[in-house]
Amino acid sequence: MTKTIGIADTMFARVDMFKTAKKAIDDSTEIIKIERYTVPGVKDLPVACKKLFEEYNCDICLALGMPGDKPIDKTCVHEASQGLINVQLMTGKHILEVFVHLDEGKSEKELFKITTNRTYDHTLNAIALLKSKTALSKNAGKGIRQGHENAGAID
Amino acid sequence: MTKTIGIADTMFARVDMFKTAKKAIDDSTEIIKIERYTVPGVKDLPVACKKLFEEYNCDICLALGMPGDKPIDKTCVHEASQGLINVQLMTGKHILEVFVHLDEGKSEKELFKITTNRTYDHTLNAIALLKSKTALSKNAGKGIRQGHENAGAID
Amino acid sequence: MTKTIGIADTMFARVDMFKTAKKAIDDSTEIIKIERYTVPGVKDLPVACKKLFEEYNCDICLALGMPGDKPIDKTCVHEASQGLINVQLMTGKHILEVFVHLDEGKSEKELFKITTNRTYDHTLNAIALLKSKTALSKNAGKGIRQGHENAGAID
Amino acid sequence: MTKTIGIADTMFARVDMFKTAKKAIDDSTEIIKIERYTVPGVKDLPVACKKLFEEYNCDICLALGMPGDKPIDKTCVHEASQGLINVQLMTGKHILEVFVHLDEGKSEKELFKITTNRTYDHTLNAIALLKSKTALSKNAGKGIRQGHENAGAID
Amino acid sequence: MTKTIGIADTMFARVDMFKTAKKAIDDSTEIIKIERYTVPGVKDLPVACKKLFEEYNCDICLALGMPGDKPIDKTCVHEASQGLINVQLMTGKHILEVFVHLDEGKSEKELFKITTNRTYDHTLNAIALLKSKTALSKNAGKGIRQGHENAGAID
Numbered sequence: 001m002t003k004t005i006g007i008a009d010t011m012f013a014r015v016d017m018f019k020t021a022k023k024a025i026d027d028s029t030e031i032i033k034i035e036r037y038t039v040p041g042v043k044d045l046p047v048a049c050k051k052l053f054e055e056y057n058c059d060i061c062l063a064l065g066m067p068g069d070k071p072i073d074k075t076c077v078h079e080a081s082q083g084l085i086n087v088q089l090m091t092g093k094h095i096l097e098v099f100v101h102l103d104e105g106k107s108e109k110e111l112f113k114i115t116t117n118r119t120y121d122h123t124l125n126a127i128a129l130l131k132s133k134t135a136l137s138k139n140a141g142k143g144i145r146q147g148h149e150n151a152g153a154i155d
Numbered sequence: 156m157t158k159t160i161g162i163a164d165t166m167f168a169r170v171d172m173f174k175t176a177k178k179a180i181d182d183s184t185e186i187i188k189i190e191r192y193t194v195p196g197v198k199d200l201p202v203a204c205k206k207l208f209e210e211y212n213c214d215i216c217l218a219l220g221m222p223g224d225k226p227i228d229k230t231c232v233h234e235a236s237q238g239l240i241n242v243q244l245m246t247g248k249h250i251l252e253v254f255v256h257l258d259e260g261k262s263e264k265e266l267f268k269i270t271t272n273r274t275y276d277h278t279l280n281a282i283a284l285l286k287s288k289t290a291l292s293k294n295a296g297k298g299i300r301q302g303h304e305n306a307g308a309i310d
Numbered sequence: 311m312t313k314t315i316g317i318a319d320t321m322f323a324r325v326d327m328f329k330t331a332k333k334a335i336d337d338s339t340e341i342i343k344i345e346r347y348t349v350p351g352v353k354d355l356p357v358a359c360k361k362l363f364e365e366y367n368c369d370i371c372l373a374l375g376m377p378g379d380k381p382i383d384k385t386c387v388h389e390a391s392q393g394l395i396n397v398q399l400m401t402g403k404h405i406l407e408v409f410v411h412l413d414e415g416k417s418e419k420e421l422f423k424i425t426t427n428r429t430y431d432h433t434l435n436a437i438a439l440l441k442s443k444t445a446l447s448k449n450a451g452k453g454i455r456q457g458h459e460n461a462g463a464i465d
Numbered sequence: 466m467t468k469t470i471g472i473a474d475t476m477f478a479r480v481d482m483f484k485t486a487k488k489a490i491d492d493s494t495e496i497i498k499i500e501r502y503t504v505p506g507v508k509d510l511p512v513a514c515k516k517l518f519e520e521y522n523c524d525i526c527l528a529l530g531m532p533g534d535k536p537i538d539k540t541c542v543h544e545a546s547q548g549l550i551n552v553q554l555m556t557g558k559h560i561l562e563v564f565v566h567l568d569e570g571k572s573e574k575e576l577f578k579i580t581t582n583r584t585y586d587h588t589l590n591a592i593a594l595l596k597s598k599t600a601l602s603k604n605a606g607k608g609i610r611q612g613h614e615n616a617g618a619i620d
Numbered sequence: 621m622t623k624t625i626g627i628a629d630t631m632f633a634r635v636d637m638f639k640t641a642k643k644a645i646d647d648s649t650e651i652i653k654i655e656r657y658t659v660p661g662v663k664d665l666p667v668a669c670k671k672l673f674e675e676y677n678c679d680i681c682l683a684l685g686m687p688g689d690k691p692i693d694k695t696c697v698h699e700a701s702q703g704l705i706n707v708q709l710m711t712g713k714h715i716l717e718v719f720v721h722l723d724e725g726k727s728e729k730e731l732f733k734i735t736t737n738r739t740y741d742h743t744l745n746a747i748a749l750l751k752s753k754t755a756l757s758k759n760a761g762k763g764i765r766q767g768h769e770n771a772g773a774i775d
Contacts, residue, residue: 009295010295011299012299012300013295013296014296014297014298014307015296015308015309016296016308018292018296035288037288037289038288039284040251040280040291040299040301043236043252044249046240046243047240047249050243050244056288075229075236076236078695078699081663081695082237083240083241083243083244085666085702085703085706086240086244086703086706087244088667088670089666089667089670089710092674092675093667094664096664101692108309122660129659133655133656133657133658133668136659137629137656137658139658140631141629141630141633141637142631143633143634144632145632151722152634153636154634155732164450165450165451166449166450166451168450168453169452169453169464170451170464171451171463172451173451191447193445193449193450194446195432198395201398201399202395202398202399202404203443205399205402209402210402230391234388234392234395235395237395238392238395238398238399245399266464319606321606321607322608322610323605323606323608324608324616324618325606326606326618328602328606346598346599346602347598347599348598348599348600348601348602348604348605349601350561350601350609350611353546353562356550357550357554358559360557364557366598382566389547389550390550393550393551393553412616418619422619474760474761475761476756476759476761476762476764477763477764477765478761479761479762479771481773482761483760483761484761500753501753502753502754503753503757503759503760504714504749505716508701508705508717509714511709512705512708512709512712512713513714513753515709515712516712516753519712520712521753540694544701545705547705551706551709552709567771576774
């Protein structure tokens with residue numbers, strides 16, 4: 001049966017993260033339906049994902065956001081993350097949180113690159129998780145990073 | 156069917172935020188019913204919103220508040236925000252949190268302006284979310300800010 | 311029908327806050343039943359309030375406490391506050407948190423005064439909330455403070 | 466009917482807190498059954514208490530632990546405390562948290578004394594709470610501390 | 621009846637923690653079935669464990685992870701830990717959190733050793749908890765540490 005990926009994104013973000021997630025899905029050989037939900041900011045993502053699961057029958061969600069660089073923003077993203085975990089526990093389904101902090105890149109160019117890479121990589125992770133609980137096991141303990149260089153394994 | 160927006164506000168706030176929210180609704184061409192709920196402070200907003208959803212059949216809520224500038228106030232607003240997210244997850248409905256910190260403006264005049272703008276903008280967001288999950292998609296990734304100048308998109 | 315106010319207080323507090331809450335109720339012209347529940351400290355208040363609602367049919371609760379002035383106490387009161395909000399969301403009923411931090415007053419005399427005023431004022435708020443969801447609306451956005459001087463409205 | 470006190474303790478703690486809790490129960494004139502549950506550390510206490518309530522029919526629980534003195538330990542104990550409050554709200558039963566931080570005493574001797582006193586006092590509080598919701602009311606607002614000297618009342 | 625241990629691990633970790641957990645189970649004389657679930661990072665562990673309990677009938681879980689050393693990582697692991705406690709409370713089953721912070725060792729060699737020891741020790745703890753609620757009581761209050769030297773008991 002065709003699987004559905006819910007993609008929740010925000011107006012606050014400064015990069016069109018949805019476009020990259022959609023590209024990653026299109027690039028894959030999978031037949032996947034997309035349901036999009038756009039909200040103002042990261043704190044609105046948890047309920048958007050809950051609705052994507054319950055009202056739009058999504059099998060997994062991507063929560064895309066770019067929290068700000070002020071202390072208040074750090075608190076907001078913490079609240080958003082807690083909410084996203086709670087939605088997962090209420091629904092028994094994964095939400096991959098793809099958050100890029102606005103102070104994570106040294107320039108707009110770097111920020112754009114991190115955002116695009118992380119969104120692309122996590123979309124592939126979502127597709128893998130739809131397949132089986134061990135689809136990612138071959139990469140376990142390998143120090144994999146999305147959006148930055150991998151840290152690598154310690155043997 | 157007529158939609159209902161719940162508006163929860165506080166005595167602690169220093170600006171009449173309800174008035175601005177009501178104006179934004181009146182200015183819109185939508186037929187919308189308003190249910191108001193006034194509580195002492197931001198920590199009382201979560202249960203007020205839950206009651207607006209469950210006892211007054213609201214379709215979406217605005218939680219209006221102006222947390223103080225002391226460390227204890229920062230903790231209070233964090234607790235309030237967590238509660239507001241939890242209400243959303245329990246009810247499957249959006250609450251747009253419209254909080255303006257008392258130390259966010261440099262003067263009372265600026266504080267008033269931020270408060271009015273943010274309340275007005277988020278009321279419009281609430282009206283959009285009542286329409287469809289992609290009503291705001293045209294603004295996704297555009298660095299939209301409510302109450303401050305937009306940050307803009309990075310392409 | 312006679313309404314019931316649950317009052318949860320602690321042994322940790324240094325002021326008999328229950329006495330003030332009871333006085334405010336007695337001073338009002340309302341016929342209100344009181345159920346009291348005393349626990350060791352603020353972290354025990356959430357379940358006490360839950361029991362007041364569920365086992366003693368209270369319509370609203372006051373959670374009275376005086377958290378300490380050490381970092382560990384700040385964490386404790388944060389946990390208590392989160393719990394109190396959760397109880398409200400589980401029961402759909404208000405709990406007015408009346409907390410006075412032991413470092414909030416410069417002297418024992420001032421601390422006593424803040425505690426008494428805040429407890430009295432919030433008890434009146436509880437009585438108002440029992441009446442209707444807009445009983446406090448006339449004071450919305452007025453910068454009302456309980457236990458300290460009001461901050462006032464910005465027009 | 467015989468009441469049951471659940472006692473959850475940890476391997477991480479450096480003092481045998483269970484022994485003191487058992488002594489306080491034995492010293493009392495009450496007929497009380499004890500169910501013990503030992504877990505690795507404080508973060509394992511919440512589910513242990515939940516199981517004590519649900520699988521072993523305990524009427525109240527003591528959660529005994531000695532969190533470490535590093536920043537990570539402060540976070541752990543915060544998480545444990547939140548969990549313990551959540552268990553209370555899920556079950557409608559009290560858990561008295563008896564935590565002694567490893568940096569709370571200036572010497573091992575003082576730490577041992579604080580631990581023993583706090584455990585003993587809170588065990589008596591648990592026995593009181595089993596009797597009635599006002600069994601502790603005579604001590605409300607008296608600045609009672611467990612394990613340290615009482616702060617006293619402000620009149 | 622054969623017991624099942626769920627083991628959730630991450631791609632973010634830099635050590636193959638699953639291998640050590642499996643070895644500890646193999647070294648024991650117990651007949652235990654293993655269900656593995658691999659996710660990107662620690663924040664994905666809570667729902668993985670929930671699924672291990674509900675979809676794969678696990679009796680207990682190990683949540684294996686190696687959070688990073690930046691402030692954002694500390695927040696992530698806090699959120700993960702809260703989620704893991706919530707899963708335990710929702711399911712009434714233990715999850716032993718085996719987290720090793722990337723800044724916990726002074727060298728990669730030391731980090732590897734801490735990780736291996738902690739994973740091995742907590743796997744044995746999980747096996748003990750499957751037996752009875754007092755299987756670990758002989759070690760209560762002994763200052764036991766997993767991955768570091770024991771702190772020892774204070775008598």
